[in-house]
Amino acid sequence: MTRLDSSSGWPLAAETRRLTMDFGRARFVKPRRSSSGTDNNCVECTFDLVPVGVVGVRDSKDPVGPILAVSTADWRVFLTALRTAHS
Numbered sequence: 001m002t003r004l005d006s007s008s009g010w011p012l013a014a015e016t017r018r019l020t021m022d023f024g025r026a027r028f029v030k031p032r033r034s035s036s037g038t039d040n041n042c043v044e045c046t047f048d049l050v051p052v053g054v055v056g057v058r059d060s061k062d063p064v065g066p067i068l069a070v071s072t073a074d075w076r077v078f079l080t081a082l083r084t085a086h087s
């Protein structure tokens with residue numbers, strides 16, 4: 001059974017830990033659905049670290065800003081939730 005966060009209702013990660021990741025050479029791409037519309041709220045993702053279990057996400061308007069490191073398992077849960085919400 002998946003545990004849910006009591007405030008957001010989102011599934012909790014099985015393990016939460018603080019990591020220091022080196023995204024210096026990562027290639028970020030903008031998902032094609034992220035660039036639709038005119039609100040300019042886009043993200044870029046890097047899948048270069050998937051072999052070690054991490055997807056990097058950043059604000060496309062701030063390419064030198066912070067990068068959110070998400071486990072590949074949590075990324076799949078997030079995408080599934082989005083697909084379910086929009087179907």
